[in-house]
Amino acid sequence: xxxxxxxxxxxxxxxxxxxxxxxxxxxxxRGFATTALLSDWPAIVGRDLAxxxxxxxVIWPRRRDxxxxxxxxxxxxxxxxxxxxxxxPRAIEVQHxxxxxxxxxxxxxxxxxxxEMRFLQAPIARVRKTPPAKRPPLPAYSLPKTVDIEDExxxxxxxxxxxxxxxxxxxx
Numbered sequence: 001x002x003x004x005x006x007x008x009x010x011x012x013x014x015x016x017x018x019x020x021x022x023x024x025x026x027x028x029x030r031g032f033a034t035t036a037l038l039s040d041w042p043a044i045v046g047r048d049l050a051x052x053x054x055x056x057x058v059i060w061p062r063r064r065d066x067x068x069x070x071x072x073x074x075x076x077x078x079x080x081x082x083x084x085x086x087x088x089p090r091a092i093e094v095q096h097x098x099x100x101x102x103x104x105x106x107x108x109x110x111x112x113x114x115x116e117m118r119f120l121q122a123p124i125a126r127v128r129k130t131p132p133a134k135r136p137p138l139p140a141y142s143l144p145k146t147v148d149i150e151d152e153x154x155x156x157x158x159x160x161x162x163x164x165x166x167x168x169x170x171x172x
Contacts, residue, residue: 037058037108038054038055040108041054041055044104045101045104049094049097049101052094052124053084053085053086053090053101054084054085054124055082055083055084055085056083056084056120056122058080059080059081060080061079078112079113079115079116080113080114080115081114081116081118082102082105082116082117083117083118083119084101084120085124087121087122087123087124088121088123091119091121094119095119098117101117102114140163141159141162141163142159143158143159143162
């Protein structure tokens, strides 16, 4: 029987196929089994809550002792604790909606994975969706030939000022 070898795949691949593999170790260090909870957060809790909340970490209970049928001291046996990062003044609103958030998260997992939530009031890093608009290049401008400026730095500054002024006048 001939041994089949896998042909190497050549060509471009989507960068998204590499992201999950690259982020998984960092997510596991924070208690997430995968990055799915982080990436799907707006779909899980809704866009209105996702604007000012973000899962920070998941604290899983310690394993049960095989001989003693009780969980390790200080941990619940039922499920994990979700630490939720919330922007300052919204914490009270999120606390009131915590039952709804727990239902949605557990519905996402398909079982009662999270039984408790803790809140961490901290700023949330925003990811810009669109890059800032680039300004058009300044129009060409040069100082009049009758001007004799010995200081090169001053001459460059005046040239930039003239170009910016000319650009402003042409936009208006």
